[in-house]
Amino acid sequence: MATRIYLASIVGTGSDDDPYRAKLPPGTDHVAVITSGADGHPQMPWCLVMVARSRSDWSDLDDDPDLDRWPTVSLGTRGRDLPDSDQQSLAAALSRRGLAADDVGTDSTLREILLRVGRSLDASFDDRRFAINV
Numbered sequence: 250m251a252t253r254i255y256l257a258s259i260v261g262t263g264s265d266d267d268p269y270r271a272k273l274p275p276g277t278d279h280v281a282v283i284t285s286g287a288d289g290h291p292q293m294p295w296c297l298v299m300v301a302r303s304r305s306d307w308s309d310l311d312d313d314p315d316l317d318r319w320p321t322v323s324l325g326t327r328g329r330d331l332p333d334s335d336q337q338s339l340a341a342a343l344s345r346r347g348l349a350a351d352d353v354g355t356d357s358t359l360r361e362i363l364l365r366v367g368r369s370l371d372a373s374f375d376d377r378r379f380a381i382n383v
Contacts, residue, residue, distance in 0.1 A: 250301045250302065250303050251301070251302055251303075251305070252299055252300065252301045252302075252381060253299070253300050253302075253307060253310070253318060253319065253321060254297070254298065254299050254300075254318075254319035254363070255271075255297075255298045255299075255300060255310065255316045255317060255318055255319060256295055256296075256297060256298075256316070256317040256319070256342050256343075256346060256366075257271040257272050257273065257281070257295060257296055257297075257298045257315065257316050257317075258271075258272040258294060258295055258315035258316070259271065259272065259283060259291050259293070259294055259295060259296050260272045263289060263290060269283060269285075269290075269291050270283075271283070271296050271298045272313070272315045272316070273298065273300065273310070273316075274309060274310075277300055277302075277310075278300065278301040278302070278381060279298050279299060279300045279301065279381060280298070280299050280379070280380070280381045281296045281297065281298045281299075282296055282297040282298075282367060282370045282371055282374060282379070283296040283370075284370045284371050292370075293346070293370065295346050296370065297363075297366060297367055297370060297379075299379060299380065299381050300381075301381045317338070317339075317341075317342035317345075318338075319339070319359070319363070320335040320338075320339060320359060322335075322359070323359070324358065324359045324360035324363060324376065325358055325359070325360060326358060326359050327355075327356050327357065327358055328352060328353045328354050328355050328356070328357050328358070328359065328362065329354050329355055329356060331353075331354075331359075336353050336354050339353050339362075340353045340354070343362075343366070348365075348366060348369060352365070360376055363376050363379075364376055367379065
């Protein structure tokens with residue numbers, strides 16, 4: 250099963266019938282990092298999501314304007330080694346969510362950037378435990 254990482258908008262009202270969740274098609278296998286405040290509401294309007302799929306067509310997710318795909322290369326890849334289009338897309342996605350993007354085109358690896366993004370949501374975020382079992 251293939252996995253991809255996305256930055257996703259959060260939808261839902263927080264009720265039992267409409268819980269807060271990543272904006273994904275119904276039935277999508279995923280794990281999300283959504284941090285709640287003391288009032289139970291999400292602290293951010295977005296979350297970090299890992300999606301798993303057995304099919305090869307990701308267009309429904311990749312074409313959704315509320316989702317930004319993480320580059321689909323090894324997390325050990327340095328930002329400066331990404332194609333320009335991936336650098337620009339990732340930098341724009343981070344900036345839209347109020348995050349610094351100045352390390353995207355540098356020696357920082359995608360893992361280091363992912364850790365920074367994940368820890369902006371949850372200080373204990375660990376990419377080794379950010380996984381989905383389906």
